[in-house]
Amino acid sequence: MGLNPEEKNLIGSMKRFCYWCGALEAERGPLIGGLCQRCFAEGNRLLRAPAELEVTICGRCGAHLIGKRWHEAGEGDAIADAVRATVLSSLKVARLTDAGIKFLRPHEVPELELRVEPKLTEGVIKIRAHGKVHELQVKPQLEEARVKFSLKRSTCDVCGLKSARHYEAILQVRGKFTRERYSEIRKMLQQLAAEAGKREKAAFIANVKEQREGFDLYVNPASLARRMASMLKSWFRAEIKESAKLVGQTRDGRKKFRFSILARLPSERG
Numbered sequence: 001m002g003l004n005p006e007e008k009n010l011i012g013s014m015k016r017f018c019y020w021c022g023a024l025e026a027e028r029g030p031l032i033g034g035l036c037q038r039c040f041a042e043g044n045r046l047l048r049a050p051a052e053l054e055v056t057i058c059g060r061c062g063a064h065l066i067g068k069r070w071h072e073a074g075e076g077d078a079i080a081d082a083v084r085a086t087v088l089s090s091l092k093v094a095r096l097t098d099a100g101i102k103f104l105r106p107h108e109v110p111e112l113e114l115r116v117e118p119k120l121t122e123g124v125i126k127i128r129a130h131g132k133v134h135e136l137q138v139k140p141q142l143e144e145a146r147v148k149f150s151l152k153r154s155t156c157d158v159c160g161l162k163s164a165r166h167y168e169a170i171l172q173v174r175g176k177f178t179r180e181r182y183s184e185i186r187k188m189l190q191q192l193a194a195e196a197g198k199r200e201k202a203a204f205i206a207n208v209k210e211q212r213e214g215f216d217l218y219v220n221p222a223s224l225a226r227r228m229a230s231m232l233k234s235w236f237r238a239e240i241k242e243s244a245k246l247v248g249q250t251r252d253g254r255k256k257f258r259f260s261i262l263a264r265l266p267s268e269r270g
């Protein structure tokens with residue numbers, strides 16, 4: 001008795017069944033590594049999340065620490081952002097191919113839907129992930145995880161430099177001016193530093209010292225002090241002189257200098 005090709009196919013596929021639960025491939029969809037869709041999802045977790053994690057946040061500016069790097073706080077709630085970023089950096093997503101299993105970072109898995117919901121008062125983060133471990137899965141699988149977290153307050157590297165009044169350069173502003181004129185110039189320079197600080201957090205004035213004929217600004221980084229000096233040059237025709245003093249070495253062995261930049265402003269009259 002002969003079977004037509006369609007019948008042969010049907011019988012062929014009916015013979016294939018899940019080695020865990022016995023479900024037929026014809027009923028449950030394509031087997032993956034010998035498992036039916038349901039057993040595969042049960043046996044292959046999508047998400048790897050730690051049970052607990054520590055979220056380190058700068059008590060002064062709200063920056064958070066991921067690995068060894070500090071990240072600036074954004075516009076929103078600094079603690080919620082820090083918790084979210086920390087848990088995202090700790091999550092891994094499983095991906096099974098013929099080459100074997102790989103654990104990827106969430107952003108490396110394009111079709112993944114991930115919801116991270118920090119519950120700050122409870123000290124937990126709820127995570128919902130929706131995605132496929134294997135491309136033969138008919139539907140993405142849903143997984144949920146709860147991660148406990150604790151907050152650790154610390155001081156970020158920039159706030160550490162600020163509180164230590166660290167500086168790379170001293171800008172010495174000198175000239176025969178009235179007090180009012182000086183405070184006006186000083187405000188302009190502080191404004192410039194504030195704008196630089198928005199782009200680069202490590203740009204700031206560490207200290208201001210009044211002098212008999214002017215004032216000194218202790219500035220980070222040296223490039224900001226140079227920008228201030230060139231502004232004084234173009235706006236007030238200041239004469240600029242820069243000198244450097246070797247003060248040591250950086251951790252990676254480069255020479256470390258402290259710069260003095262003298263900006264001498266011509267007298268307003270005469």
Ligand SMILES: [Zn+2]
Pocket residue numbers: 018019020021022023035036037038039040
């Ligand atoms: Zn099964």
Ligand SMILES: [Zn+2]
Pocket residue numbers: 058059060061062063155156157158159160
């Ligand atoms: Zn900070």
